Amino acid sequence: MTDSRHVPVMLQRCLDLLAPALERPGAVVVDCTLGLGGHSESLLARFPEARLVALDRDKEALRLSGERLAPFGDRATLVHAVYDELPDVLDRLGVPRVQGVLFDLGVSSMQLDEADRGFAYAQDAPLDMRMDQSTGISAAEVLNTYPPGELVRLLRAYGEEKQAKRIVAAVVREREKEPFTNSARLVELIRDALPQAAKRTGGNPAKRTFQALRIEVNGELAVLERAIPAAVKALDVGGRIAVLSYHSLEDRLVKQVFAAGAASTAPPGLPVVPERYQPRLKLLTRGAELPTEEEIAENRRAAPARLRGAERVRKDVE
Numbered sequence: 001m002t003d004s005r006h007v008p009v010m011l012q013r014c015l016d017l018l019a020p021a022l023e024r025p026g027a028v029v030v031d032c033t034l035g036l037g038g039h040s041e042s043l044l045a046r047f048p049e050a051r052l053v054a055l056d057r058d059k060e061a062l063r064l065s066g067e068r069l070a071p072f073g074d075r076a077t078l079v080h081a082v083y084d085e086l087p088d089v090l091d092r093l094g095v096p097r098v099q100g101v102l103f104d105l106g107v108s109s110m111q112l113d114e115a116d117r118g119f120a121y122a123q124d125a126p127l128d129m130r131m132d133q134s135t136g137i138s139a140a141e142v143l144n145t146y147p148p149g150e151l152v153r154l155l156r157a158y159g160e161e162k163q164a165k166r167i168v169a170a171v172v173r174e175r176e177k178e179p180f181t182n183s184a185r186l187v188e189l190i191r192d193a194l195p196q197a198a199k200r201t202g203g204n205p206a207k208r209t210f211q212a213l214r215i216e217v218n219g220e221l222a223v224l225e226r227a228i229p230a231a232v233k234a235l236d237v238g239g240r241i242a243v244l245s246y247h248s249l250e251d252r253l254v255k256q257v258f259a260a261g262a263a264s265t266a267p268p269g270l271p272v273v274p275e276r277y278q279p280r281l282k283l284l285t286r287g288a289e290l291p292t293e294e295e296i297a298e299n300r301r302a303a304p305a306r307l308r309g310a311e312r313v314r315k316d317v318e
Contacts, residue, residue, distance in 0.1 A: 007299040008038035010291050010307050014102060014242045015046050017284055017309040021099040021240040022047040029100035030055070030090075030234070032083035032227065037065030039102055044072045050100075052076045053093060055083050057132040057218075082132075084226040090234055097236040103243040105224065105250050124184035129210075129217045139213040143186070144179045148172050158221070158249065159212030166193045167209060183210075211247060221249060228257045232281065235312035240284065242309045251288055251306045258283060258310045275314065284309035 008014075022029055022043070027050040031040045034056040044052055052075060056062050062078050069076040079089050083103065090098065127140035146154070148168050155164035170193040171180070180186055187206040194205050215221055231241055245251040261281030266273045288306035296303045 007302075008042065009104060009244055009299065009302045009305045010289075010295065011039060011042055013289065013307060014039060014244070015042060017242045017307075018043070018100045018102065018240050019047075021236075021238055021311070022050045024099060025049045027051070027099035028053060028095055028097075029102065030086065030098050030231070031102050031104075032086065032231065033102075033104045034065050034078065035061055035104065037068040039104055040065065040076065041068055041072075043100075043102070044069065044075055050075070053089065053095065053098070054078050055081045055086065055089060057082045059132070059134070082223055084223045084230060086227060086230050086234060097239070098234050099236055099239045101231040101235065101239075101241040103227070103231070103241075105220075105243070105245050124182055127180055127183055127186065127213075129214045131218050136217065136219075139217050140180050142213055142216055143171060144175050154216050155209055155212045157212075158215040159208035159210075160248070161208040161212065163194050166195075169193075215249075221253065224250060224253055228254055232257065232261055232310070232312065233316070237312050237315055239312045240309060241312075242307065245288070245306045245308070246304045251308070254308050255288070258308055261310065278314055280312060280314055280316065281310040282313045284311055 018029065021027065027047065029043055029047070029050050029052055031043065031052060031054040034040055034054040035058075037054070040052055040054050043050065052069075052072070054065070054069075054076065056065070056078075057080070059080060062080055066078055069078070077093065081089050090096070127138060127143065129139040130136050142154075143151070151168045151171065152164045155161040155167060161167065167190055170189050171186075174180070174185075174189055186209070187204075190206045190209055228243070235241060243254045245254055258281060262279045262283050264273060264277055264279055266277035270277075285308050288308050290307075291302040291305050
């Protein structure tokens with residue numbers, strides 16, 4: 001069994017999708033979710049003419065991947081930023097257009113493996129879940145302070161949790177006795193709150209609640225909603241974008257942005273469609289591509305991955 005912490009998900013497919021755009025001399029590729037640097041290292045190795053700009057909000061991830069990418073010297077520029085800050089980052093670096101963009105969404109392996117970050121429900125840890133621990137509110141604060149109705153909305157919207165009301169009723173009852181600080185207590189509460197039938201399907205019963213808290217704490221969907229259109233806008237004509245999502249909410253958002261970009265915006269009935277109405281994107285994947293069974297066997301974290309790719313086929317017409 002390969003050490004799944006250091007196995008980038010769907011790596012070969014991502015490289016192949018981006019290849020036609022990154023084989024040009026002087027190409028710039030942005031890794032919007034650097035993590036431990038596995039995808040970035042492979043991009044730099046496979047495309048020796050390309051320059052990399054890599055973003056991460058997690059300072060520890062930047063430090064570790066900085067060591068990993070050091071052999072590539074000034075071909076790699078690492079930036080402490082959230083990926084919706086991409087336009088500002090490119091502006092500061094004086095890069096008007098890029099040829100490739102990669103997003104590998106979800107929690108990085110390092111965050112899952114460091115017990116004290118509180119992302120994983122399999123081990124007891126402080127309920128933190130902030131990707132950038134220098135800012136924002138923790139998962140414990142969300143659980144202890146949000147009104148019940150807001151918690152129910154979160155669990156339904158971000159965790160797609162059908163038993164949200166039961167779980168929140170139990171949380172509210174328990175937090176009045178003592179505020180939540182650690183993950184094990186929450187996991188146990190969820191197990192006790194769920195009916196037997198709900199515990200038999202879909203893996204760990206705490207999974208959906210933890211996902212909802214993580215998305216809320218890090219503003220993930222709001223950030224993604226801004227980031228994907230910004231990344232498309234930064235692409236040069238012929239440039240390509242590849243996005244790996246890990247749950248249906250992320251994938252739906254990516255699908256909507258790509259579908260809108262690949263559609264004509266012409267009013268019906270025009271005999272000739274002017275360029276400004278032509279699609280800006282060409283889809284490179286039929287629906288979302290899934291990892292192979294072999295890859296899942298080698299790296300269980302690849303199991304929920306969904307990959308979508310698109311190519312920029314025309315400029316924005318002002």
